[in-house]
Amino acid sequence: MSTAKPGFSPWRFCVAPMMQYTDRHFRYLARIMSVHARLYTEMVACGALLHGDSDRFLKHADFELPVALQIGGSDPHELARAAILGQQAGFCEINLNVGCPSARVNAGQFGASLMANPNLVADCVSAMHAVVDVPVTVKTRIGIDNHDSYTELATFVETIAAAGASVIIVHARKAWLEGLSPRENREIPPLRYDIVRQLKWDFPHLTIVINGGIESIEQASQHVDTVDGVMLGRASYLTPYVLSTVDRDIFGSTKQRLNRFEIFQRYMEYAQREIESGTYLRHLAKPLHYLFHGQPGARQWRRHLSEHCTASSAGIEALATALRWVERAVTPEPMAI
Numbered sequence: 109m110s111t112a113k114p115g116f117s118p119w120r121f122c123v124a125p126m127m128q129y130t131d132r133h134f135r136y137l138a139r140i141m142s143v144h145a146r147l148y149t150e151m152v153a154c155g156a157l158l159h160g161d162s163d164r165f166l167k168h169a170d171f172e173l174p175v176a177l178q179i180g181g182s183d184p185h186e187l188a189r190a191a192i193l194g195q196q197a198g199f200c201e202i203n204l205n206v207g208c209p210s211a212r213v214n215a216g217q218f219g220a221s222l223m224a225n226p227n228l229v230a231d232c233v234s235a236m237h238a239v240v241d242v243p244v245t246v247k248t249r250i251g252i253d254n255h256d257s258y259t260e261l262a263t264f265v266e267t268i269a270a271a272g273a274s275v276i277i278v279h280a281r282k283a284w285l286e287g288l289s290p291r292e293n294r295e296i297p298p299l300r301y302d303i304v305r306q307l308k309w310d311f312p313h314l315t316i317v318i319n320g321g322i323e324s325i326e327q328a329s330q331h332v333d334t335v336d337g338v339m340l341g342r343a344s345y346l347t348p349y350v351l352s353t354v355d356r357d358i359f360g361s362t363k364q365r366l367n368r369f370e371i372f373q374r375y376m377e378y379a380q381r382e383i384e385s386g387t388y389l390r391h392l393a394k395p396l397h398y399l400f401h402g403q404p405g406a407r408q409w410r411r412h413l414s415e416h417c418t419a420s421s422a423g424i425e426a427l428a429t430a431l432r433w434v435e436r437a438v439t440p441e442p443m444a445i
């Protein structure tokens with residue numbers, strides 16, 4: 109099992125929960141690249157976990173750990189039951205989604221809309237905290253709609269921290285619950301890193317993780333000077349190879365960084381086992397789409413994966429043959445020791 113590097117916060121570098129992306133295959137790929145990054149599942153709705161195919165939502169390989177299970181919901185009793193399932197399944201953290209602005213999510217009274225009700229979030233946190241040993245954490249925004257003053261945010265943080273959330277992950281944008289799509293809510297409201305830093309200043313005993321608009325490991329390493337950790341979302345699936353520098357540049361590891369081909373080979377071994385146990389190739393191919401981003405042949409590589417790996421009958425050789433498009437991709441510069 110991967111562990112946090114001694115001396116560093118376990119949240120020092122996190123890969124964000126992203127629906128449709130951070131499934132167990134993506135996480136496996138991420139873990140090949142970084143031993144120390146903390147990974148998150150896609151958000152799982154509490155009801156789906158309790159009343160749906162929970163095995164599917166909870167499935168993961170030990171190799172992926174440490175992984176946090178992110179849950180969406182607002183019923184304290186149900187969340188407590190879901191948290192127990194998550195802990196029993198082996199997740200190292202239960203994270204409550206208080207940041208997603210999608211209308212679908214708000215109709216179910218969860219996600220960012222909960223920021224308007226700090227006491228309810230506190231009840232949810234405390235119900236989960238009471239029944240699991242792993243940390244219960246919250247991922248949130250800096251505000252919603254017109255509830256966007258620093259005082260309101262600080263009250264929110266204080267209230268949920270008192271209920272047992274010692275780690276707060278903050279997407280440094282407010283969310284507009286009406287009028288902006290989830291995608292626009294990730295782009296239009298301005299980034300306010302200063303507000304997240306202020307939180308760390310005002311709540312030094314809490315672990316504060318900053319998220320939003322961080323595009324490179326270089327930027328991430330600047331943030332960890334001012335807060336406890338950073339969380340990378342889109343950059344980790346659009347340019348996944350950046351994760352291969354996390355252990356070196358964020359955790360000071362001197363271990364040799366893998367090149368894209370080595371990463372691919374290791375992932376292929378995993379994919380082979382998964383195919384044998386009935387996983388469709390298209391699910392396994394998806395995390396690989398951007399592995400060669402920026403390299404010669406990257407577009408053809410992506411097209412090959414889209415065209416040859418989607419049929420239910422597609423076999424592992426369809427992945428192997430994609431490599432011919434990127435033969436000229438460069439290996440990384442040798443690591444300075």
Ligand SMILES: Cc1cc2nc3c(=O)[nH]c(=O)nc-3n(C[C@H](O)[C@H](O)[C@H](O)COP(=O)(O)O)c2cc1C
Pocket residue numbers: 124125126127128129150151178205206207208247279294319320321322339340341342343
């Ligand atoms: C495709 C996609 C799916 C997302 N799904 C979730 C989710 O399930 N739970 C969550 O808390 N945030 C979700 N987010 C938001 C991200 O976790 C992150 O907060 C946001 O993208 C900002 O970080 P970034 O600028 O590094 O991408 C999602 C974002 C994207 C792009």
